[in-house]
Each structure stands twice: as C-alpha cells, then as structure tokens.
Amino acid sequence: MSASKRPMSPYMLGPYYKFQITSVLSILNRLTGVFMSVITAPLLLCWLVALASGQEAYVALSAWLGGGLGKLVIAASVFSFSFHLFGGIRHLIWDAGWMMEMPQVHASGWLAIIGSVLLSLIVLGAGL
Amino acid sequence: MSMQNPLARVRGKGSSGGGAHHWRSQRYSAMILMLSTAWVLWVGVSLAGADYATASATMSSPVNAGMVILMAGAVFYHVQLGLQVVIEDYVHIAALEFLLLIFVRFACLVAFLISAIAALKLVLGA
Numbered sequence: 001m002s003a004s005k006r007p008m009s010p011y012m013l014g015p016y017y018k019f020q021i022t023s024v025l026s027i028l029n030r031l032t033g034v035f036m037s038v039i040t041a042p043l044l045l046c047w048l049v050a051l052a053s054g055q056e057a058y059v060a061l062s063a064w065l066g067g068g069l070g071k072l073v074i075a076a077s078v079f080s081f082s083f084h085l086f087g088g089i090r091h092l093i094w095d096a097g098w099m100m101e102m103p104q105v106h107a108s109g110w111l112a113i114i115g116s117v118l119l120s121l122i123v124l125g126a127g128l
Numbered sequence: 129m130s131m132q133n134p135l136a137r138v139r140g141k142g143s144s145g146g147g148a149h150h151w152r153s154q155r156y157s158a159m160i161l162m163l164s165t166a167w168v169l170w171v172g173v174s175l176a177g178a179d180y181a182t183a184s185a186t187m188s189s190p191v192n193a194g195m196v197i198l199m200a201g202a203v204f205y206h207v208q209l210g211l212q213v214v215i216e217d218y219v220h221i222a223a224l225e226f227l228l229l230i231f232v233r234f235a236c237l238v239a240f241l242i243s244a245i246a247a248l249k250l251v252l253g254a
Binding site: 030033034036037041042044045048049051052055058059062066081085088089091092095123126127128 | 155158159162165169172173176177180183184187196200203204207210211214239242243245246247249250
C-alpha cells in the first residue's frame with residue numbers, strides 16, 4: 001500500500017472527537033510554540049541586533065515596541081512563553097512516567113492554564 | 129540484531145532507528161531553556177523601556193552575554209526540532225516538506241550565528 005493511500009485517523013479537534021481539555025491544551029502547546037518560533041524568537045533576535053547596531057536602530061525598535069502593535073506582540077509572546085513553559089513541564093513529568101491517570105492529567109491541565117495566566121500577568125506587570 | 133522485518137527494512141517502511149535522538153534533544157534543549165529563559169526574562173524585564181546606554185551596558189557583561197548565547201543556541205535548536213515535527217505532521221507534499229525542512233534548519237543556524245555575533249560584539253565593544 002503506498003503512503004498516500006494509508007488510512008488517516010480523524011483530527012483530534014474535528015467533529016469526530018469530544019472537545020476536551022487534553023486535546024485543546026495539546027494543540028495550544030503547538031500553536032504557542034509555532035508563534036514563538038515565527039514571531040517571538042525573531043523579535044528577540046531583532047532586539048539584540050538593533051542593540052549591537054547602535055543607538056539609532058535601538059531607539060527605532062524601542063519606539064515600535066512601545067506602540068500598540070508592539071505591546072500586543074509582547075503580551076502575546078509572554079503568554080505563549082508562559083503557556084509553553086507549563087505545557088513543557090507537564091510533558092517532562094509525563095516523560096518520567098508520573099501523573100498519567102486521567103484525573104491527574106485534567107488537574108495538571110487546569111494548573112497549567114492558571115499558572116500560565118498568573119505568570120503572564122506577573123511578567124507583564126513587572127515590565128510595565 | 130534487528131527486531132525489524134527484513135522486508136520492511138528493504139521497503140524503507142520500518143523505524144529508522146534514530147527516533148529517540150530527536151525526542152531526547154527536544155527534552156534536553158527544553159531543560160536548558162527553562163534555566164536560561166528564566167535568567168534572560170529576569171534581565172529582560174529589568175530592561176523594559178530602558179535607554180540605549182543602560183541596555184548596552186547590561187549586555188556588555190560577560191555573564192549576560194554568555195547566557196544570551198546559551199539561550200540562543202537552545203532556542204533555535206528547539207525551534208528547529210519543533211517546527212520540523214509540525215512540518216512533518218501537516219505538510220503532505222513531499223517536495224514542499226523537504227524544502228521547508230531544509231529552510232528551517234538553515235534559518236535556525238543563521239539566526240543562532242547572528243545572535244552569537246551580536247552578543248559578542250556587545251561584550252567586546254567592537
């Protein structure tokens with residue numbers, strides 16, 4: 001059987017599966033990772049290069065970061081980082097073989113949501 | 129001795145035998161990131177809204193520069209591993225998948241090199 005004719009399992013967020021915290025957090029971990037890969041990491045790189053390039057570039061980038069779009073990108077980056085951090089810690093705990101019963105998975109999922117919102121607020125609050 | 133069916137090996141449909149390497153690399157880079165991002169976040173928050181003189185003075189410290197280079201290495205390695213999985217999962221046109229995988233590897237390497245050179249330039253004051 002060629003690879004293209006192999007049956008595919010239905011996508012976890014489609015109409016075939018119940019909407020649940022496990023699958024939503026799984027795709028959110030991926031989305032926040034992709035967001036940081038495409039937006040946050042290049043932005044940090046730009047900041048470093050601007051600082052190394054001299055005052056003019058640094059001032060221009062600082063002005064953009066202080067504007068509406070800049071603040072939105074920073075807020076989204078901080079939330080993505082916090083969420084991906086807690087999602088990653090969950091994965092490391094599972095990798096050790098711990099907390100794999102469904103009630104524990106649900107509990108750690110809610111903890112990750114609450115923790116990432118709190119950490120985002122703390123970081124954004126401290127940076128203001 | 130291999131547990132793989134010889135026919136599967138010939139047809140190229142068995143495991144490549146290198147699966148755990150990607151998994152391990154992703155976890156190790158994640159652990160380095162937990163430590164280095166905590167530190168860089170701490171410095172970053174203190175530099176929020178800072179002027180050029182303050183920011184460049186902070187980044188001229190060898191410890192700060194070292195942590196930035198360590199974090200950049202872990203970040204762009206982790207990004208490469210993560211985007212690789214996403215591309216492999218969702219891009220089903222073989223040629224496009226191949227091109228994207230090569231592009232991500234190349235871009236991550238270049239991004240790390242630029243980060244390291246910028247951090248070195250700041251610490252050496254060139």
